[in-house]
Amino acid sequence: AQRVTQPEKLLSVFKGAPVELKCNYSYSGSPELFWYVQYSRQRLQLLLRHISRESIKGFTADLNKGETSFHLKKPFAQEEDSAMYYCALSGINAGNMLTFGGGTRLMVKP
């Protein structure tokens, strides 16, 4: 069975500090990993996906198959980054359905 774990429910940092939101997964095969973000009073939206290898809003995430991790990083956090972040996994073994982690609330303090 596929599973996504986000060990931190809350991460609080000061503006300008580096941020790393942890995500670990379990899946037998080659999964596709995503990070979704939900800003206050807004819908869930895709932030980035591992196959794109892109940086969105300064965030990057690298898939580490050895450690089965897909941590989200940003070198300098901004106040507008405060939101709920969800790591998600999709795999052909489960019909390409998204499985979400528990989410991490990022609070960036001024």
Place this chain on the structure above:
Amino acid sequence: GAVVSQHPSWVICKSGTSVKIECRSLDFQATTMFWYRQFPKQSLMLMATSNEGSKATYEQGVEKDKFLINHASLTLSTLTVTSAHPEDSSFYICSARDWSLNTQYFGPGTRLTVL
């Protein structure tokens, strides 16, 4: 990006009544839509996968007679909470998959409060 809408955005109803929530993909055809439930400060829990023209696939523990799903067209799926009770109060979110982009787009959610 693509847009998924939900209606209503919030609803309050009496215990025992049925509530229908609509999910529409506005600018793409979605053969597959998903219904999630989100409790306060918790993650999204998949309830069911809705496939156009066929029966929905429910996740373990989700009562199919309680949560009726209909996906009659490529742009519309509905979730009907039958005989709602206070424990059904929750935030219901739908998602539609754009297979051409292999991307899921989420609706804004519907907050259901059962008195």
